[in-house]
Amino acid sequence: MTQLFHPTPEPRPPLVFGKLRLASRYLLSPLAGFTNLPFRRIVREIGGVGLATTDLVNARGLIYGSEKTTELIATCPEDRPLSVQIFGADPEMMADAARLLAARGVGSIDINMGCPVNKVTKTGAGASLMCRNDDAVRLVEAVARAVPDLPVTVKMRLGWDDRQLTAPHFARAFEEVGVAAVMIHGRTRQQGFSGTVNLDGIRQVVEAVRSIPVIGNGDVRSIPDAARMFAETGCHGIGIGRGALANPWIFQQLVQWEATGAYDPPGNFDDRMRLLRRQLAFVVELRGPDRAVPFFRKMAHWYLKFMRMTARQRHEFQQAMTLDEVESVLTRIEEIGPHDGDRLATPTEMHIPVPSGPIEHW
Ligand SMILES: Cc1cc2nc3c(=O)[nH]c(=O)nc-3n(C[C@H](O)[C@H](O)[C@H](O)COP(=O)(O)O)c2cc1C
Numbered sequence: 001m002t003q004l005f006h007p008t009p010e011p012r013p014p015l016v017f018g019k020l021r022l023a024s025r026y027l028l029s030p031l032a033g034f035t036n037l038p039f040r041r042i043v044r045e046i047g048g049v050g051l052a053t054t055d056l057v058n059a060r061g062l063i064y065g066s067e068k069t070t071e072l073i074a075t076c077p078e079d080r081p082l083s084v085q086i087f088g089a090d091p092e093m094m095a096d097a098a099r100l101l102a103a104r105g106v107g108s109i110d111i112n113m114g115c116p117v118n119k120v121t122k123t124g125a126g127a128s129l130m131c132r133n134d135d136a137v138r139l140v141e142a143v144a145r146a147v148p149d150l151p152v153t154v155k156m157r158l159g160w161d162d163r164q165l166t167a168p169h170f171a172r173a174f175e176e177v178g179v180a181a182v183m184i185h186g187r188t189r190q191q192g193f194s195g196t197v198n199l200d201g202i203r204q205v206v207e208a209v210r211s212i213p214v215i216g217n218g219d220v221r222s223i224p225d226a227a228r229m230f231a232e233t234g235c236h237g238i239g240i241g242r243g244a245l246a247n248p249w250i251f252q253q254l255v256q257w258e259a260t261g262a263y264d265p266p267g268n269f270d271d272r273m274r275l276l277r278r279q280l281a282f283v284v285e286l287r288g289p290d291r292a293v294p295f296f297r298k299m300a301h302w303y304l305k306f307m308r309m310t311a312r313q314r315h316e317f318q319q320a321m322t323l324d325e326v327e328s329v330l331t332r333i334e335e336i337g338p339h340d341g342d343r344l345a346t347p348t349e350m351h352i353p354v355p356s357g358p359i360e361h362w
Helices: 037-046 059-063 067-072 091-103 126-131 133-146 167-176 199-208 223-233 242-246 250-260 269-287 289-306 311-319 323-336
Strands: 026-028 051-058 082-087 108-113 152-159 181-188 214-217 237-240
Touching (some): 037 051, 037 250, 037 269, 037 289, 051 059, 051 067, 051 108, 059 082, 091 108, 108 133, 126 133, 126 152, 133 152, 133 167, 152 167, 152 199, 181 199, 181 237, 199 214, 223 237, 223 250, 237 250, 242 250, 242 289, 289 311, 289 323, 311 323
Parallel strands (some): 026 051, 026 237, 214 237
16 A cells, blocks of 8 residues: 555545435546446446546437437446436426436436536536526526435536636525535636636635535546645545546545545556456447447547557557457557556556637637
């Protein structure tokens, strides 16, 4: 075990969202295109995840039962507790989507108020709701009323831009209309993914609410990052997105750290190869053998990067068309090992590119 030099968090009561008691205070934050059922199963098998959330799901698509949304909300008994994140601008439609999800037995419903991309904001949904006070509160209230037995949460940014840091105001207003928790990504919409997370902004949200938990989110990749998030914001839990992609062991490490002050290192080359194969098997279970390979390419790219394979080997994987071809590339990769030859090392470089350039063009 690695000894820890950062203090463990102060003991706190377990996180409770409405009637839902979470096993840990570390949540998988949604990453569209990545936090699908196969990946959620992987992080849950490793352990330490208090709650996992689906990618954002269009409320309209849910109501009309589109194939895409059906796959996005696919789940299994091991995938519990599960929150489904919905987005939309129409309160009635969002309420109907929430009822439909409640009938399917989901554990919690999350409303997206943070998505910065134009495709979503131009419809009045995602982060743009943070510019329209009454609409935002009405929408959240409609969803909370539609599913009184389920926790409804909101994930938002700090505001639209630096001049409008509205998250503290909204968090309190949402609490008043029945929201069970909020997750705050400590950046504005204008910021996209640039700069650093504004921990003081998250603290202001923590101070604004009466009693609901506030989950701090953004740039937590390690135990020291988490220690800082707790210490500087006073948040009750932490949401982790990209850090989980780079290190699916992070939730387990956080729980160990909280309990003992020490934690195991993340997996090495062989551990990651095992996870990759297991996740691929889960993809085959979800989509069948013919549709599994293209679906898995994006994720495999990150596995192989964190396994320190060369660009050439990653490219070879991306060329494989069938499961048999994938298996023969994997066998070769296993023989070759990481480019620096150290199979026991754990990756230190965890950079994951995100959209950049002027946010108006996203
Ligand atoms: C590729 C990608 C997809 C994302 N998809 C979603 C999403 O569907 N819903 C959402 O609320 N946030 C989404 N986010 C934002 C993350 O949940 C999170 O708030 C952000 O990445 C900061 O946290 P992190 O540094 O732990 O990743 C996405 C982020 C990335 C990079």
